[in-house]
Amino acid sequence: MADPLTPKPTDRFSFGLWTVGNPGRDPFGEPVRPRLDPLEAVEMLAEAGAWGVNLHDNDLVPIDATARERDRIVKDFRQACRDHGLVVPMATTNLFTDPIFKDGAFTSNDGRVRAYALQKTMRAIDLGVELGAKVYVFWGGREGTEVDASKDARDACRRFREAIDYLCAYCIDQGYSLRFALEAKPNEPRADIFFPTTGHYLAFITTLAHPEMVGVNPEVAHEHMAGLNMHHAVAQAIDMGKLFHIDLNDQVPGRYDQDLRFGSANPKAAFFLVRLLEESGYEGPRHFDAHAYRTEDRDGVAEFARGCMRTYLILKEKAREMREDSEIQDLLARIHRHQRDLEDLTRQYTKDRARKLGEMSFDRKGLAEAGLEYERLDQCVTELLLGVRSKSSKASASGRARGRR
Numbered sequence: 001m002a003d004p005l006t007p008k009p010t011d012r013f014s015f016g017l018w019t020v021g022n023p024g025r026d027p028f029g030e031p032v033r034p035r036l037d038p039l040e041a042v043e044m045l046a047e048a049g050a051w052g053v054n055l056h057d058n059d060l061v062p063i064d065a066t067a068r069e070r071d072r073i074v075k076d077f078r079q080a081c082r083d084h085g086l087v088v089p090m091a092t093t094n095l096f097t098d099p100i101f102k103d104g105a106f107t108s109n110d111g112r113v114r115a116y117a118l119q120k121t122m123r124a125i126d127l128g129v130e131l132g133a134k135v136y137v138f139w140g141g142r143e144g145t146e147v148d149a150s151k152d153a154r155d156a157c158r159r160f161r162e163a164i165d166y167l168c169a170y171c172i173d174q175g176y177s178l179r180f181a182l183e184a185k186p187n188e189p190r191a192d193i194f195f196p197t198t199g200h201y202l203a204f205i206t207t208l209a210h211p212e213m214v215g216v217n218p219e220v221a222h223e224h225m226a227g228l229n230m231h232h233a234v235a236q237a238i239d240m241g242k243l244f245h246i247d248l249n250d251q252v253p254g255r256y257d258q259d260l261r262f263g264s265a266n267p268k269a270a271f272f273l274v275r276l277l278e279e280s281g282y283e284g285p286r287h288f289d290a291h292a293y294r295t296e297d298r299d300g301v302a303e304f305a306r307g308c309m310r311t312y313l314i315l316k317e318k319a320r321e322m323r324e325d326s327e328i329q330d331l332l333a334r335i336h337r338h339q340r341d342l343e344d345l346t347r348q349y350t351k352d353r354a355r356k357l358g359e360m361s362f363d364r365k366g367l368a369e370a371g372l373e374y375e376r377l378d379q380c381v382t383e384l385l386l387g388v389r390s391k392s393s394k395a396s397a398s399g400r401a402r403g404r405r
Helices: 038-048 067-084 111-131 153-174 198-205 220-225 230-239 267-280 298-324 326-335 340-346 351-359 364-369 374-386 389-404
Strands: 013-016 052-056 090-092 135-139 179-183 214-216 286-288
Touching (some): 013 298, 038 052, 038 067, 038 298, 153 179, 153 198, 179 198, 198 230, 220 230, 267 298, 286 298, 298 326, 374 389
Parallel strands (some): 013 052, 013 286, 052 090, 090 135
């Protein structure tokens, strides 16, 4: 019998070249392992069971490559993907590493830098489409400030809007069917980054010339760095039809951007995110934007990739168990006190419904005194995640049922 925790193409798991290719360098230390060549990365990901591989333009093609070198590199990469059965579902532009972007790309005060950033992105979009990408992500890593006097934040919003509008028009003109996904982050590498949360971008999208082309790419670590609930951010994006892509990793709140293996820091938060993705009908990639620990060699990097996917599949199975846990479902049925007549009355305004609602009386004190059983619900979910529900749930549920009688 096949192992249910073995990744399949239908799971749509993907990794970036920059994730498994990370050499373990940080601001305080030099690389600890060789940078993985893109062709080696494709082979490693295929062996681990991934479905897709994503890239920044310069993860694959060096920024100073000639046209001939670029074409050779792309040809070899496409062949490697075909040989190993991987697809390229997403691409993006590196607008943060080269010194020219030291004060931003699309929001730079220098018009020449802004123009170069647009040119570089158009070429990177061409590359992404050539490789088969359907989503194009924008992360404004340098779009921010340390000195607020240096930039008017209103100018930054306008400049960023003009860039996205320009690139949407470029894609339309070229006949590309790309969708753009905007990725938020509160800080690092800038002291403050413009559009620091997914909510900021959801509002910004409504001001664009082609809002139908643009959605969001929430990242677990980035929302947690801001002290926010990733599950809630993703739910709002889904509700608005704007979850075009997602970055899965983990993060301890209050720390630097850790990019930890998915589910390794807060498995409970990861569980609710997986449950949401699986039960909402989200059909996009499950992309892991994370890095192996700096302590690891090549084998450790492969173990990291397998671990990300395995944890997701474990939590997916836990979501199924939650749906089939009779005590949890009974609790939820009591907690969600659906009353059809009231729902019909309050869902949408009409003058008659407002009149009927105004005439109703409510037992305010009685409603306030009712216990909601959230403690028990949370304990049941905790036991489910800890793997002990199968041993204790029936006996404990039976005892509580007798107590209620």
